[in-house]
Amino acid sequence: MTHDADVIVAGAGPTGLLAAGDLAGDLGSCTVLERRHEESNLSRAAGVNTRTLEELDARGIADDMVQSGLPVGTIDVFGDLLDMSRLPSRFPFELAIPQYKTEQLLEVRARALGAEIVSGAEVVGLSQDADGVDLQVRDQSGEMHTRRARYVIGADGVGSTVRTALGLPFPGRAAARSVILCDTQMTDPPPDLLAAHTNEDGFAFVLPFGDGYYRVTAWDRRRDLPDTDPVDLDEIRDLTRRVLGTDFGMHDPRWLSRFHSDERLVPQYRVGRVFLAGDAAHTHSPAGGLGMNTGMQDAANLGWKLAAVIKGQAPDALLDTYNAERRPAGQTTVRISGRLLRAGQARPRTPGAVRRAVLRAATHVPPLARRMARAISGIGVSYPTPPDAHPLTGRRAPDIPLSDHGSTRLYQALRCRRMLLVTPPNALLPASLTGGWADRVKVVAAGGPTDKLVLVRPDGYIAWAAQYSDSGAMADRIHAALATWCGPPADQ
């Protein structure tokens, strides 16, 4: 049976748009089905973290994104400052930027690379066989159509129809109700960093977007209202005065909403030819600002793998690594965000206050603070590896300088969307050694001293590493690593 597309993505949120851009770039096309008719103006995620910016750097769009937002180097975690400025990255900060701006940038990229984004197309069901997936889609006029793809990514958010159609549960618990969110102007704003506090009344935090508006998120422990209950500026002003001592002269909000958060994680991210990514796979409160970032990192992990398998350059087993790598990352995110939320919700002099004391230590004791900064920035994520693997395997590749003709640093070189084999500066690898993989692997030399050979995946994680030597055994090991990660060599 013929396919309408190699990959169909359900949902044009940040997760779906990043995946679609990667797949269109690698395969020449990708279809996105989006239920909404109109552009998203949702103001939800207010922060893009360090690791997401590194992933966007590997796609050449991080600098544009930084230009559109406000870098925040110090995060106020319920009264305790967490310094992000010493993170070992080009992006040692959290970028404050409204979610719709992030989505606009990703959409422009996806379309430019050839992705087709179909609005008003709601996925209502699916079935799969050995060769593909049939999606039942309702169009804007209410008519039903079937679209067939080799693979489907369910990036259709927390209420995912794809997840339901797969028959997967979404176990977890309710975490917070009646949290108010307000993007507003202020006549007397706090200084340019995240301000946060928690007390007997609840919690509140303020984040500047850098465009004259501020994000205020607040929770009143005495009010437990459904999301549908209207919210007005006076309610959030009053709560902010009680928690932070001032309402900062809030006026003319452009966004006001009330929301609830659950903490849930799907038991598996892959069922046959269908993958779940983003909020469809994991959800938690906004504490820590990790939700959208984790979703985009899911997409970055999955896109190149699907493209490699579709092009016949990797075995199907590579797709299983998506669940093996990203589900534990999702689990960690739900855990960290939950701890932060409960520390924020804790009343003084209760067992919960102990959590806040732990949090205080996590921002003040240098090794703990480093760990916390790495967790919130996303750069602490690494992937499981076999016990005999080199210690660098599975880790995030740092943005090292290169002595390459085209690129001066690693994340610039990753824009070729191939694996990078990074050699010591003076290593003499004959071109014939990697020639059979030339369409999949680019050989680049490190710009500084190193005695290691490192194979870096398109998503910036280390696939394989070894101590360099110019022996024949080295050539055999390189061949074995390339065959594992990139499939058999092409005929030369």
Ligand SMILES: Cc1cc2nc3c(=O)[nH]c(=O)nc-3n(C[C@H](O)[C@H](O)[C@H](O)COP(=O)(O)OP(=O)(O)OC[C@H]3O[C@@H](n4cnc5c(N)ncnc54)[C@H](O)[C@@H]3O)c2cc1C
């Ligand atoms: C108040 C609030 C503040 C937040 N702050 C942060 C933060 O600071 N940092 C952070 O990282 N995250 C934050 N988040 C979380 C973040 O907004 C989500 O994690 C993120 O939007 C998830 O992206 P996604 O693409 O996976 O899903 P979504 O953004 O939900 O996108 C899913 C898309 O799928 C479409 N869709 C749904 N069903 C169908 C269907 N059946 N067929 C076709 N299309 C469909 C939807 O219309 C939507 O466009 C916050 C969330 C909230 C609510």
